[in-house]
Amino acid sequence: MQRIFGTLLVLLALSPSAFAAKITDGDIRKGDYKWFQINFMQSIDNKIPFEKQDDTYIELEFGGRSGVLDLYGYVDVFDITNSSKSDRHDGDNFFFKLAPRFSLDYMTGHDLTAGPVQEWFVATLFNIGDRALFEQYFGLGADIQVPWLGKLGANLMARHVRENYGADDEGSWNGYLLSTNWFKPIVEFENKSFITWQGYFDYKFGANKIDDDVDRTSWSLEWFNGFYWHTKRYSIGYGPKWYQNMALFKSGGIAGETSGFGHYLAVTYKF
Template identity: 25%
Template sequence: MKFQTILVTAICSAAMSAACAQPVWQDFSITGLHGDDYKVGPEKRDVITLEYAAGLTWGDAFFFIDHSRYNQTDEKDNYFELAPRLSLSYVTGQKLSYGPIRDVYLASTWESGSDFDNYVYGIGFGLTIPYFKYADINLYRANNETTKDDWMTTVTYGVPLTVAGQDFLFDGFADWSSKESDHAAELNWTSQWKWNAGKLISPNTRLYLGIEYSYWINKFGIRNVDEKNVSALVKYHF
């Protein structure tokens, strides 16, 4: 087994064992999406996404699973990612912060679909930026099962807004991966624009309505396959 696979497995194992520990904070949500302009496969899809994020004494962890149903064929599939990060401030006992950098992490992700498992490892940075609820950047090397290994960068962010007493949230991620001999470089910028309609029910209810926009250049590394898909969104945080 390669060193990077051992590293990712060790961090993922730590994340799973930490599920029994009391998190510093945690968030669980379910999202329903409907889009009509997906690329690679059926254009029309319904997607249910379960997400869990947690801050832990030793770092943080994020997990999601997408359950997709294809309207034209009645087919369905699942895809998930588990992304734990180990805080180097926690490991060293020293606060590793400078300027906008809040902390430095050993970062990893396990990506799994119906016919592949990719293991991604690298270094991550937690950022403190004015007006942002959160911002992170991870720099990775990907150990891919079905394509050549490549380099990746992932940026995640969330920006809350209040307009006329109503709460909005603009959040999402951008994934970039490098060109290799068997695939093109790709960029996937997926963002959500949503309004917290739950505030009309009670101050602490988070029920979001909005849209998700996926702008994906060279989807899955396939040259000139570009996705520009808008999906209707409903998201509830427990």
């Protein structure tokens, strides 16, 4: 953890400190916004450990910006049809992800723009399951302007395990997470609807194997690529997701198949 914050201090020292045009008027709320939507989801061949692959569920997804706070989160409510055919039946009822980031530009009162980096953040993340899962992440984030793609959100964070289904790494720092996300309109129509390429890339690394368990790994990867048609109030889409050692479990071990492609179908209503 000290290495993470040491890196943070070095990056801040290298960043420009001029009080530039972005915040000279002192109004840090002129870019505020918020959004909320409900997604009706179907997962197919999802590579969640212990055969949690196929389910019909609801996702409540939200985000926005309020001054220094940049926020994203969602709540998944599983097995909404109460079907015995669901892999989530009689299992976990929900999963909650919350990702608050706090603008270093706004907190310091300086424009810290550095090349393609538009803004720096203190990044945090919380992954919570209803049956003994609670992960906390802390580190550094940035919004990066990428040619053609536009804004790419990126975060590098240390992982703290508060609860992990009774595993021996509970209560310890164990590994790191590099995460990115994007939302790119690729086709626009005259009726103002559009098609996007949207997704994320999460890479966990540097984790210590628990008790040298041969079924655990030191790294895992999740890469989601969604293609969605959007209107003002609705969207519909499909996304393949590539998994590798999902949740730091070796594929083919006690956790079952944790590597390979999964698939997601979604229908969304936007509030």
